[in-house]
Amino acid sequence: MFCYRGCHAKNGWTCSRRMVFTGAAFWKTKEQVQASVIGCYASLLGSPNGSRSLAETFFLWGELRADMLASTTFTVNEELDIMNVNILPTNSITNWRSVYQAINYCNTVIDFAPQVLGKDQTFTQDALKQEHC
Amino acid sequence: MCSLYINNTKNKSFLPQTATGRLSTEPAVNRAYDGDIDVFNVTTKTNLVYTPRFKNDKHSLISFLSLNTYDNTSTSHEVLTSNTASSIIQDPSSPSRTQNSESKLQSNQYQTRSIGLLLSGQYSYLDKYIFNAGIRGDGNSRFGADHRYGLFPSVSTRWRISGEKFMKSFKSVDDLSLRLSYGQSGNAPTKDYSYFSIYNALITGGPASSIGTPFSYLGQGGIYPSNPELVDLRWETITGQNLGIDLIMFSRRLTLTVDFYKNRTKDLFYTGLQISSFTGFNSIDLNVGTLDNQGFEVGLNTIPYKTKTWQVDVNFNISSNENIIREISPLYPSSKGDVTTNGQYATFLKVNNPFGAFYGYKFKGVYKDMASTIAADAKGNPIIGPDNQPVFMKFNYPSIGYTFQPGDAMYEDINHDGNINYQDVVYLGNSNPKFTGGFGAAVSYKTQWKLTAFFNYRFDYDVINATKMNTTNMYGFDNQSTAVLRRWRKEGDVTDIPRALYRSGYNFLGSDRFVEDASFLRFRTLTLRYTAAKKISDRLKVKNLSGYITVENLFTWSKYTGQNPEVSVSGSDPFRVATDESFTPPSKTFTIGLSVSF
Numbered sequence: 001m002f003c004y005r006g007c008h009a010k011n012g013w014t015c016s017r018r019m020v021f022t023g024a025a026f027w028k029t030k031e032q033v034q035a036s037v038i039g040c041y042a043s044l045l046g047s048p049n050g051s052r053s054l055a056e057t058f059f060l061w062g063e064l065r066a067d068m069l070a071s072t073t074f075t076v077n078e079e080l081d082i083m084n085v086n087i088l089p090t091n092s093i094t095n096w097r098s099v100y101q102a103i104n105y106c107n108t109v110i111d112f113a114p115q116v117l118g119k120d121q122t123f124t125q126d127a128l129k130q131e132h133c
Numbered sequence: 134m135c136s137l138y139i140n141n142t143k144n145k146s147f148l149p150q151t152a153t154g155r156l157s158t159e160p161a162v163n164r165a166y167d168g169d170i171d172v173f174n175v176t177t178k179t180n181l182v183y184t185p186r187f188k189n190d191k192h193s194l195i196s197f198l199s200l201n202t203y204d205n206t207s208t209s210h211e212v213l214t215s216n217t218a219s220s221i222i223q224d225p226s227s228p229s230r231t232q233n234s235e236s237k238l239q240s241n242q243y244q245t246r247s248i249g250l251l252l253s254g255q256y257s258y259l260d261k262y263i264f265n266a267g268i269r270g271d272g273n274s275r276f277g278a279d280h281r282y283g284l285f286p287s288v289s290t291r292w293r294i295s296g297e298k299f300m301k302s303f304k305s306v307d308d309l310s311l312r313l314s315y316g317q318s319g320n321a322p323t324k325d326y327s328y329f330s331i332y333n334a335l336i337t338g339g340p341a342s343s344i345g346t347p348f349s350y351l352g353q354g355g356i357y358p359s360n361p362e363l364v365d366l367r368w369e370t371i372t373g374q375n376l377g378i379d380l381i382m383f384s385r386r387l388t389l390t391v392d393f394y395k396n397r398t399k400d401l402f403y404t405g406l407q408i409s410s411f412t413g414f415n416s417i418d419l420n421v422g423t424l425d426n427q428g429f430e431v432g433l434n435t436i437p438y439k440t441k442t443w444q445v446d447v448n449f450n451i452s453s454n455e456n457i458i459r460e461i462s463p464l465y466p467s468s469k470g471d472v473t474t475n476g477q478y479a480t481f482l483k484v485n486n487p488f489g490a491f492y493g494y495k496f497k498g499v500y501k502d503m504a505s506t507i508a509a510d511a512k513g514n515p516i517i518g519p520d521n522q523p524v525f526m527k528f529n530y531p532s533i534g535y536t537f538q539p540g541d542a543m544y545e546d547i548n549h550d551g552n553i554n555y556q557d558v559v560y561l562g563n564s565n566p567k568f569t570g571g572f573g574a575a576v577s578y579k580t581q582w583k584l585t586a587f588f589n590y591r592f593d594y595d596v597i598n599a600t601k602m603n604t605t606n607m608y609g610f611d612n613q614s615t616a617v618l619r620r621w622r623k624e625g626d627v628t629d630i631p632r633a634l635y636r637s638g639y640n641f642l643g644s645d646r647f648v649e650d651a652s653f654l655r656f657r658t659l660t661l662r663y664t665a666a667k668k669i670s671d672r673l674k675v676k677n678l679s680g681y682i683t684v685e686n687l688f689t690w691s692k693y694t695g696q697n698p699e700v701s702v703s704g705s706d707p708f709r710v711a712t713d714e715s716f717t718p719p720s721k722t723f724t725i726g727l728s729v730s731f
Contacts, residue, residue: 026332032356036332039355042348048333048357049415088532097410104413108358 027112030123036109037131043102054098064093138174149220160215160235165225168211175204196254203247210240243325246274253287261296265289273321277328277364285370287316305382312377319368322402327418330362360414367420370399388434395427397459406464422461428454444577451570455487458707469708470643472558473529476602478643479558480708489565489702491597491710492558493643495545499631500526502624506537508551516551528639529554535639540621540632542640562595562648564702564711571657583662589655596651596693596700597643600715606641607633651698651711653691659684677730685722 026032046053052060063069064082071080078091087094113131116123148164155162181198213236214229222229231238253267269285294300295309334348334356348355373396380389400420407416430452438445461484470479472493479492500506507523508516516524528535530552537543537553547557573587604614620630631640641647665678691698697718700711 025329032332035334035354035356037355038350038353039348039357041350042355043357045350046348048348048359051415095410097415100410100413102413105357107413 027115027119029120030116030127033109033113033116033123033128033131036105036113040102040105040109043098043105047098047101051095051098052092054102057093057098060093134179135175135177138172138176140170140172140174142168142170144168144170147223149223151220157216160230162215163217163220163222163229164213164215164235165217165223165227165229166211166213167225168209168213170207170209170211172205172207174206175202177202191259192256193260194254194256197251199249199251201247201249201251204244205246206242206244208240208242212238244274245325246272247321248272259296261293263291263293267316269318271319271321271368273368275321275325275327276366276368279364280367283319283368283370285317285319287314287318289314289316289375306380307383307385308379308381310379312375312379314373314375314377316373318371318373320371320402321368322366322418323404324418327360327363327366331359332356333359361412361417363418366418367400369402369420372397372399386436386439388432390430390432392430394429395425398424398426403462403465406462407466408464419462419464421465423459425457425459426454427457428452442579444575446575446577447572448574449570449572451568453566453568455489455565456707457487458482458484460484469706472555472643473533475606475608475639475641476599476643478561478597478710479555480710482707487563487565488707489563489710491561491564491595491643491648493561493645493648494553494557495547495559496644496646497543497545499621499626499628500537500539500541500543501621501627502539505543506539506541508546509549511549524551527552539624540626541638542631542642542644542646544642544644561643561645562650563593564595564597564709566591566652567593579666581664581666583660583664585658585660585662587657587659589657590653591699592652594651594698594711595648596695596698596711596713598647598649598693598695599712600695602641602647605630607631608636608638608641649693649695651691651693651695651700651713653689653693653698655689655699656687657685659687675729675731677728680727681725683722683724683726685724686719687721 042048044054046055060079060082064079065085067083069079069083071083075083078093081087081091082093109131113128117125117128144166145168146166148161150157150162153161157163177200179200183196183198185194187193212225214225214231215236217223217225217227217229230236249269249271251267251269253265255263255265257263265288267287269287270282271285272282274281290313292311293308294311295303295306300306300309334354348357373394375392375394377390377392381387382389401422401424402418403421404418405416406419406421408414430450432448432450434446434448436444436446461482465482468479468481470477470491472479480490481492506525508526510516518524526537526546528537544553544557545559546553547559550556569589569591571587571589573585575583575585577583601614603611605616607613607617607620617630617633619628621628621632629646631638634640660681660683662679662681665673670676670678689698695713696715697713699719700713702709702711
């Protein structure tokens with residue numbers, strides 16, 4: 001279970017406002033496990049919320065800074081800033097969000113997929129191992 | 134009472150290629166849609182009122198029980214495809230393309246339920262002590278199991294002091310009452326099912342390209358957890374407190390109402406609060422803190438002069454209101470506005486400080502020549518660098534490090550370090566008015582003639598004149614005001630308008646140059662009405678005859694240079710600042726009317 005506590009006890013903020021990622025009504029069949037694993041892989045190619053895809057991000061992180069890309073009229077300011085070694089946290093290319101998003105999807109599968117073993121008789125230990133690797 | 138509402142919508146549409154003539158591969162060509170949306174809504178309201186008659190008529194009681202239920206179910210099923218084989222094949226179920234950003238095959242089902250039970254009673258003794266208490270229980274399906282139900286009590290009392298024996302000696306007092314109230318109410322979130330972790334399947338996603346990358350791998354669609362499970366989302370509770378005094382004196386010639394109020398919103402909702410990236414989610418909806426909305430209102434009505442033929446009425450009201458954050462989640466942003474970007478003002482969220490204050494640079498004019506751009510220390514002596522050369526004023530050194538040139542806008546170097554940056558940002562104003570209100574008078578003569586006038590005002594209100602900024606910045610090709618004709622052009626020019634720089638420079642940073650006091654007094658309405666006397670209307674065989682002339686927005690007294698000082702603040706975030714974009718000002722209206730009834 002992945003818990004997130006967005007609070008500080010010292011300023012009187014009740015510490016019970018948590019977010020728990022469970023899927024009580026989900027995680028029942030092997031098809032759900034498989035679809036979730038596909039979701040993990042898909043998140044490496046594209047982002048579900050429309051932000052820059054992980055594949056593109058990785059490409060930009062390596063190639064922009066290595067002078068492997070030339071500027072054209074379509075180059076946006078943020079890309080130019082990285083090329084000119086002017087990297088600020090406000091630049092959206094420096095955002096790690098989609099990496100953590102993929103990690104979160106994987107963690108969710110790792111946490112909940114084993115539960116399905118008992119619920120779906122056609123889901124075997126071998127199948128689970130296959131999904132995990 | 135029960136109401137049933139059923140809404141069935143069925144849409145079928147087709148956009149043939151022959152209508153648009155577009156390329157046959159485009160998603161808009163031969164696009165077929167079929168959709169079905171059904172909404173079922175049942176609301177009930179059951180009231181039970183019990184008003185017992187007491188033998189002793191000093192007591193009176195009104196009690197009230199109310200039960201409200203609400204159930205809303207909506208189901209939808211939609212399909213949209215493109216590029217069917219011909220313009221005659223118009224059904225989306227026929228072979229067609231489904232993989233583009235517009236196409237969809239989706240179904241949704243939502244259900245919202247709420248229940249409310251209110252019990253309240255009002256007891257009064259001799260109409261002197263009035264006591265009202267109520268309790269409301271609310272349940273809403275949008276909350277998780279732990280916080281689904283809320284209990285909201287309310288109490289209010291009224292003490293008619295003028296009914297007491299010791300007040301008998303004050304003959305001129307008709308009524309004097311003290312009102313006290315305390316009440317709670319709750320708000321539910323606007324989204325359904327936020328306490329579930331929802332796994333979404335997505336057909337398209339990825340970067341905002343025209344086609345979009347399918348959220349899939351090896352030809353199989355993937356699903357992903359789309360939201361954090363908000364099991365602890367609570368009711369947003371508003372606690373209202375009110376203290377009021379009513380005074381009526383001199384045979385109703387003077388009426389005074391004073392109210393002090395404080396509305397405290399606890400567990401304030403905030404949707405889409407950005408959270409740390411390591412959670413894997415972008416944003417969540419949260420109960421973020423406590424917000425106070427407080428102020429006072431005073432209303433006064435008097436009849437200073439009254440004879441058989443003449444009557445003069447004078448009324449006046451004044452109010453003040455402010456919003457203050459008392460407690461806030463550390464995830465909540467604490468500031469807005471980038472002071473290194475042209476046109477932006479900084480606003481900060483400070484606990485226990487009212488909303489509305491904004492910050493920026495102090496504008497000192499325009500650098501007239503090269504010598505004036507030399508940085509000076511606190512004593513006014515030029516700063517000399519280690520190379521014995523004078524240091525010139527810089528902007529946001531080292532990350533921008535722009536050297537000010539003659540003709541650039543001059544900002545006050547508050548800390549005398551030769552660098553204009555966030556450390557030189559000072560308080561510029563507050564767009565929360567100190568007082569607002571209105572006053573008016575009415576003069577009537579023999580019930581036939583009546584002249585009424587009403588004024589409204591706002592006092593101590595700072596506005597950012599964005600129109601002035603946009604028409605004097607000389608930054609693009611937009612039309613500019615004639616003020617730019619006196620801009621700086623050559624060394625030695627002394628003026629208040631910087632040089633023209635196309636898409637560069639820092640000549641219109643958020644500074645007091647564009648901040649103005651928009652206090653005003655406006656002559657809102659003036660009406661002269663004549664009602665014909667009975668004998669005239671009888672002679673004309675009509676029941677009533679009257680005519681009037683009304684003039685609206687006759688005149689506005691203000692030092693504000695924009696076209697309308699009555700600028701309202703848009704939005705609801707704590708960083709909002711009154712910005713004048715010169716929307717159409719209120720028009721001066723003349724109305725002449727005649728009304729006859731038979």
